[in-house]
Amino acid sequence: MLRALPVVRSPPRAWCWARWVASSGANRSKKPRPDARYRETVLLPRSDFPVQLPGRLQPETELEIQQKCGFSELYSWQRQRKTKQEFCLHDGPPYANGDPHVGHALNKILKDITNRFYVMRGYKVHYVPGWDCHGLPIELKALSEFEGTQHLSAMEIRQRAKEFAQKVIEKQKSAFIRWGVMADWENSYYTFDKKYEAKQLSIFHQMYDKGDIYQDYKPVFWSPSTNTALAEAELEYNQQHISRSVYVRFPLLKPPPKLASLIDGMPPVSLIIWTTQPWTIPANQAVCYMPNSEYSIVKCTDTGERFIVAADRVQSTAAILDTEFDVISTCKGVDLESGTCSHPTIPGKQSPLLPADHVTMSKGTGLVHTAPAHGMEDYSVASLHQLPMDCLVDEGGLFTEAAGSELQNKAVLEEGNEMVIQMLQAAKNLLKEEKFTHSYPYDWRTKKPVIIRASKQWFINTANLKTAAQEALKKVKCVPASGMNRMLEMLDRRTYWCISRQRRWGVPIPVFYHKTTGEPLINRKSIENAIKIVEQHGSDAWWTLPIEQLLPSEALAEVGAHNVQDYVPGQDVLDIWFDSGTSWAHVLKDVGERADLYLEGKDQLGGWFQSSLLTSVATRKKAPYKTLVVHGFTLGEKGEKMSKSIGNVVDPDVVINGGNDHSVDPPYGADILRWWVAESNVFTEVLIGPAVLNSAREDINKLRNTLRFLLGNLADFNPGTEAVPTAEMYVIDQYMLHLLQGYANKVTNAYKEYDYGKVIRLLQAFHSRELSSFYFSIVKDRLYCEEEKDLKRRSCQTALAEVFDTLVRSFAPILPHLAEEVFQYLPYRKDSVFRSGWMNTSPVWKKPGLEEAVEGACAMRDAFLGSIAGKNALEHEVILVIEPGLLFELMEVLQQEESSSTSQLNEIMMASQTSLLTEVPRDVAAEENIIKGTFLINLEGGDIREESSYKVIVLPAAKSKCLRCRKYTADSPETPCARCMEILAGK
Template sequence: MCADTTDKSVDYHDTVFLPETDFPMRAGLPMREPEWLDRWAKIGIYDRLRDKAKAGSRTPFTLHDGPPYANGHLHIGHALNKVIKDIITRSHQMMGHDARYVPGWDCHGLPIEWKIEEQYRKAGKDKDEVPVIDFRQECRKFAEGWVNIQREEFKRLGVYGNWDDPYLTMNFHAERVIAEEFMTFLMNGTLYQGSKPVMWSPVEKTALAEAEVEYHDHTSHMIWVRFKPKADVLEGASVVIWTTTPWTIPQNRAVAYGPSMSYGLYRVDIPADKSTAEAGELIVLADKLADDVMNSAKVEGYSRIRDVATSEFEGVVLNHPYAGVEGANGEWDYDVPMLPGDHVTDDAGTGFVHTAPSHGDDDYQLGLKFGLKMTYNIEADGSYRADLPLFAGMKIVADDGKDGPANVENIKQLAYAGALLAKGKLKHSYPHSWRSKAPLIYRNTPQWFAAIDVKMDDGMGTYGDTIRERALKSIEELVAFTPERGKNRLHSMIETRPDWVLSRQRAWGVPLTCFTKVGAKPDAEDFLLRNAEVNARITAAFEEKGADVWYEEGFKARVLDGIVNPDDYNQVFDVLDVWFDSGSTHAFVLRDRADGTKDGIADVYLEGTDQHRGWFHSSLLQASATKGRAPYRNVVTHGFTLDEKGMKMSKSIGNTVAPQEVISEYGADILRLWVAQSDYTADQRIGPKILKGVADSYRRLRNTLRYMLGALKDFDESERLDVAQMPELERFILHRLAELDAEIQADYRAFNFQSVFQKLFTFCTIELSAFHFDIRKDALYCDPADSIRRRAARTVMDILFHRLTTWLAPILPFTMEDVWLSRFDGAEASVHLEDFPETPNAWRDEALAKKWEAIRRARRAVTAALEVQRRDKVIGASLEAAPVVHVEDADLLEVLKTVPFEDLCITSALTLTADPAPAEAFRLPDVTGVAVVFEMADGEKCERCWRILPDVGTHKHPHTCQRCNDALG
């Protein structure tokens, strides 16, 4: 390097084109996002997109909103759900669709009723003394309040949609259609009233749907009970049953055995001191379970006397354990038959199953098969009927959700009767109400059911004649699932589910709009009034005044008058399961609204994985009965939100993350980016460390966009360069854009946002910031304004800008609006009014891409070698280097000679050679055949571009190289 003796007083800072932008490095999202929300509301973004669709020929795309429940502030699961939906809607809009989104709410049901009842209890008010319409109005007002609160919370997430006109299940038209859909079941023969065991909440005093049930650990009493034969059979041996529900013993009607199981006759030889077993007593047990039973009964020695063939059980009648007990008043002096049951296994218990047809589905089915009598011993609050001997009024579950006395009192009575062989405790998974969190029971009550295997002659049999057939066929042929495993999950649930329990014994909901014949039995042909004119009168009244009209005095007479004698019919006052409400939304939203769909079918239903037994499930059953098929084409499922350790969030643990808190600290876009970065099809984790990592990714992406804005300052169309005139580097970037365009749109259509973001983030940080932008900084800053390189770089950057901002807008709507308005400010401007730009297929150039991938691999070896020198403080910047690059592959060497490789490596000079590399040369293990020998650049530093070149100081302008001297003129 020559000695530096020249004057360095000249400042060339103002002669270079440095990036310049007002776009701030710090986002300030919590403060600024509300400003964009106000702006979008002012210019009517959502409505303008609808107008845009009317003006063009855009294909409709409808994501139907699964209604959240209108009670309480949003939790992080709500945020996850709504952001995923918003990304889908926005991305499809920008891919050329008319992507409509109508938000909605579930407004009826027990949780709201429960809240009003709590208010009553605190005020010392009796709900039963309040007129039902007044009570319902209070429920309506409560729901309205939470709808308004949640609406604002959803909007704050950046979710756009028809917020001014959402759908509510309590709107009059919605209540009318829900009743109308119910009456389709009435008319097509699938509705029936049956008395069978259903999942029942004693605390809430109502039947529950499967989707309203969650399972928690529960410690139950378990008992082993002797049933004695009535006649002299089985050598007088007791048949022993095992159960974890002692409270069901008073309802026992039979004992079931496994027809193909192996049984034996066992004798107790040596009972322990505290055993209730007696020496010499005989017991019949399944052979596989005998050891466990004897251990539980504290029997120290026993003998197997002989085999017992299951044929010996045929016709055997047992005594109920309470038969003849003092105070029983003959209540249990009936025969208890032994019956074969395929549901009996030898996995646990004794090999014999205590059968109470009123309190379990297997028991009920066995009762149907053999004509067992149903019992009605349990009241709505989970207490025994007031006139039941021994146990009158005792509760199974107390009002606070804890065990009532029923279990313990039965155990005591069994011991008193000499029927208790053993007892213990068992911790196991047990059904609880997802609202009150109290344990549930199976209880036999008269309920209204939809028969899912009854053939319907309704002219909609393309996919089957029964609800189950249509539902299964829809799953198999009409619906795509994301993730795919959702298909098998929903299919197996539909395949094995029982009839749908439609009725609830509550007040706040849409009533079962039907009438029953006075004195007629439920299986009678004329039990239900099926009359189209009556139905029309009901729906007209509901449309005008809502479902409250059902409870007006004289309503029955008004709708039946002139058609049938009102006195001949009873009015049903049960309300519909709220899952029927939400399952009917396809009718009053998709079918009936102007912003619905022509065929009443949504492109997408999206909810959490629990909705395979909830909304996906009920919508499928309901629509199969009233439409003949599923109301959706795609079912997209997301997982649950967990804390950073993978634990379920709980207020009691203190590990919850509220969306409002995240927005307050980071902004909604960071929360949305967390969603996009996650694999939402699995369970997501969120917490302070994770959010910090998301914020870091956001900052890196923001810096890339900020650099582009600065480098594009004053970009003018006159600068734009045709692709054919561009250097290879820019054409390679355009090739990558063409590849990305196809991939990004495919990922958006597949609802794979994690892939969208990963690809764009990698492209921005690796291919742009660390490669293309890094290389082209020199040309952008120092080339003449009209140079080909500079114009090409700015043209490509403008192309990149339009694609990156629109591709990222569905994920980061606030930030991309900020970026967009930094270039295209205007009263009506918005990135969300744009579509993804069309990307010419002509940009693809596979041969060029293959060449530049080879160049990039070789470049990595050079930049890695220079990084070693920088780390060792040999150089401060790569422009101080002039490495010698040894290339073994002759073809690669020729390729590298066709490009300005020193510019690509950001060195002042570079020598390519085929000579063998010395042993000390730098090599990257994964870049074979390329070795780098470090050399310092020779010459003086150009004060304008900072390259070190031999010609610096020999030109008109002091301390400049030839390129900079020419640029200065």
């Protein structure tokens, strides 16, 4: 069993680079130090690589790196490589309707980290960025810039929307490139491109031919604020919406046959219903009950009136009405069959009692008012019982003439609602009105309430596709796995998908309508002609070409028609989710129309992920992706939503280049954004703010410090000619390679699992613990004080070169600017990190036995350092007493002689001298000076286990401080130690 290296705490006065510099001549006192003459003989690190890039230097350096290292050419370079391995990440298109924001940064940087990892692994990456260019969001933004837009023609609206989208695309594209995103920028895809539109219509054609697309009169989510139907994915729910809920009396007109004998002779009986949408009462066609539930006939103790409510809701209903009910009789719901009520606002109109499974007992009265034009379940009941489905509300959310003169032209969510409540009062059928706070759907763009309204729309029958889609989805990997369950549940609830929109900016649904009858004309010939025209001229042609060119005679002949002038082109456009959901057919045509990965925010579980799946399954019976990665949304650093009013909006451009006042908004550069993305747990909500960004900068500066140490100590080293073979390297250096190989494997696996937060955690632990706190602190004597070409020093530099190369490559996908920048300072290598491959470690480096030897020494070193807290380790000698056995043999690997000041064991201990003995020397005075401990050796996967005891004896150093190496190993305070004298003699 391999154990992780214990955290190593360097003594407070342990050597550090800065202290070396200070003791080597940085002290400016007039009196020369006695050791000043040896300053030039110490091989201190040399590098111009800066530990920090303050102020504007960070963003300016990144721009220079992008230019110098060919960021803009990297995508085309890697596509031209001769390799059979391909990786395709299909870019979900952002809306071209606003400035780039941190949500974009989160998404695009996650994608870029993924793509750069695969480029370095030798794959040809296919990544074509795209934009969602049609639809309501863009149309609204474009028209908001002008006044008097209500009189614009369809083509004027389309032209303004397209110009607006194009400007936004250029702005977003510039930002994405600045963030270091590698992509095929020259061949981006746009949903308003005529070839894209034609491909989209060909998918529509295939689905229509298979019967998956149909026209119907159904209730859909309707936005009065934008005059169009909306899909579920275009809604957001306001949890604090307040409705005017009402309890309404429906007088029983004809008793149910099974209850006739019971009700005969009673005073009039009424049913009580509860609704949060009083405006739907005029459209009532029935009252529904749950067949298997129990219902009670009750007497009101105050008025003597008789009511019918669900048995489970008797007490709660009485409490709300501020009265008491006496139960007269109880029956089953089925006993209400064939009863009829009077409509509460329309004299003479009847409302039958009908069974329905959607009735619940959790709230209300257990009896549900049913308006087929304004509810999905209501519509199902109406379809089953052939009830009228007339809609009394127009596209603007106003009551129509059919609703009666009292209601006509009144907004249903405002004065229309008030008027219906007044009508209920006048008819003495209003029992109670109260405010009710609940979750209610809003238009995601206008932030205003929507209604459910029946209208003629075009639909995809997802009920037919559901099973095949769910089976295809089960073959897809999802990260995190919870996303898969959510998407399967969403599919399960979805019975149809409304794909028609009453807007102008989009791809037209290729249908024609008879001017007199309103009957639609759509067939193979008409759609094929539409596809051909759009491919040649773009979708504008639908509004600019004459009807003779749009509707071919062959299409007319198929329906027995002759005069093309009897028809007009339909004005509805396709839902933007159908727009983007068919992107796989156009963008992925060169890679088998299937991507290795779709990576988007969690809102796409019901949006693009789902629309792409349904269109692909409908036409090809398979998913367009192999893996889904789902990330959360961005929030302020306290977990609050970002808003301008709160003042917590984080602008990526300000993060990179700084704000007007750099003391408030300093320039961080793009790599800070990239570190923030990688470090975050992106599978939940992602927090960002000043504290988060400052922490990221500190983390990167610590990493830069590590890189500077590595560069400084590789200044006089060329691994091509001076590297030491692994078998001849110092044990500690081999141990470092052993740790490096384990680090590289863990990092690679974390990238493969899209767990970039784990990559950051591994990186930070490795460079701060294994490198800075442990390895760097013990090898400085060997690096600085040995002879330049000594095998001991070259062994260490060999390890450092491998560490540097592996470390930089491990974070390069996350911090590409830093990776390329630091490579520029490497004396022996000038090529691009991304053009020279992934981490290249060797299985030969894996040596578990070394791990036990070094960790055993570290355990004793911790005991030593702990006993001299606050003191300089070099002022001491250490005696290690270990009984003969496996632990002693492992320590002998690190130190053959009995006592040494230059052995590998002494290097680990950080003392001036270490002795390795089997017995406590007789001249050691008191027992209390002896530190005792045990170390468990575990080798060969547990086959070799031995717990060994040891004793650590700490003594003051017996010799003088060396003027050159600072160890207490000199015979005289005036002259260097024997090791340094030998090296100086060579100079």
